[in-house]
Amino acid sequence: MENSLETNLAPAPLQQEDAQQILQIAMARREESGELTRDQLAEMAMELGISPEDLRAAELEWQSRKVELTEKQMFDQQRRQKFRQDLIKYAIVNSFLLVLNLVTTQGVAFALTIALLWGLGLTLQGWRTFQTEGDAYEKAFSRWRLKKQLGSSLGTIADRVLKGMQS
Structure with a gap:
């Protein structure tokens, strides 16, 4: 066979x-x-x-993609962490408002309105957080990456200035 x-x-x-x-x-x-x-x-x-040149070029491209993948994982992790923090704030504040609204007015209209409006914004934020494809994601990642690179560059410059002042 x-x-x-x-x-x-x-x-x-x-x-x-x-x-x-x-x-x-x-x-x-x-x-x-x-x-x-x-x-x-x-x-x-x-x-x-x-050819050895093509192999080297492919290896460099692979390394670049690997670095980008690692950065995207960091970016996604930070976005999810921020979303969790915002979700916790939402729960705490709206729980307080609901209790306050029940104690003071015997109703929940005010607290419910805030919870619904804030919840809508939070839902949209959640959708963006867990959407990891498309132009909007790539733009957000590019902005995050640029901000990170600028922060790193400014930190390096500040370190050099401070070392120069100490010398």
Whole structure:
């Protein structure tokens, strides 16, 4: 049975996408048994006809994507943390207003109005927080990244100025 399977697969040419998927599966199996060395990676690339320059460029792109993925995870974590804090504030303030409203007026109209309006805004914030795709997400991530980079740059400049003043 195995021979008939090999016979059926052997003559058919592979599409590039199919070849990539087969190689990914093979790489995953190889990774299960241990790590690849740079030499093994270079050898595989050479066997596939990938030039050393293309391999270096691909590695740089991979590193860049890995850094961006890590930053996006940090960004998402900060957004979720801020949303949780805002949700807790909402619960505390509206609980207080509800009790105050019940004690003072025997009704809940005032507290309910605030809870509904604030809740609408909080719901929209939650939707934005957990939406991790699209233009709005990418713009928010870019702004966060730029703010983080500017903060880091300003911190470095301040450190240099303070060190210069101490010298």
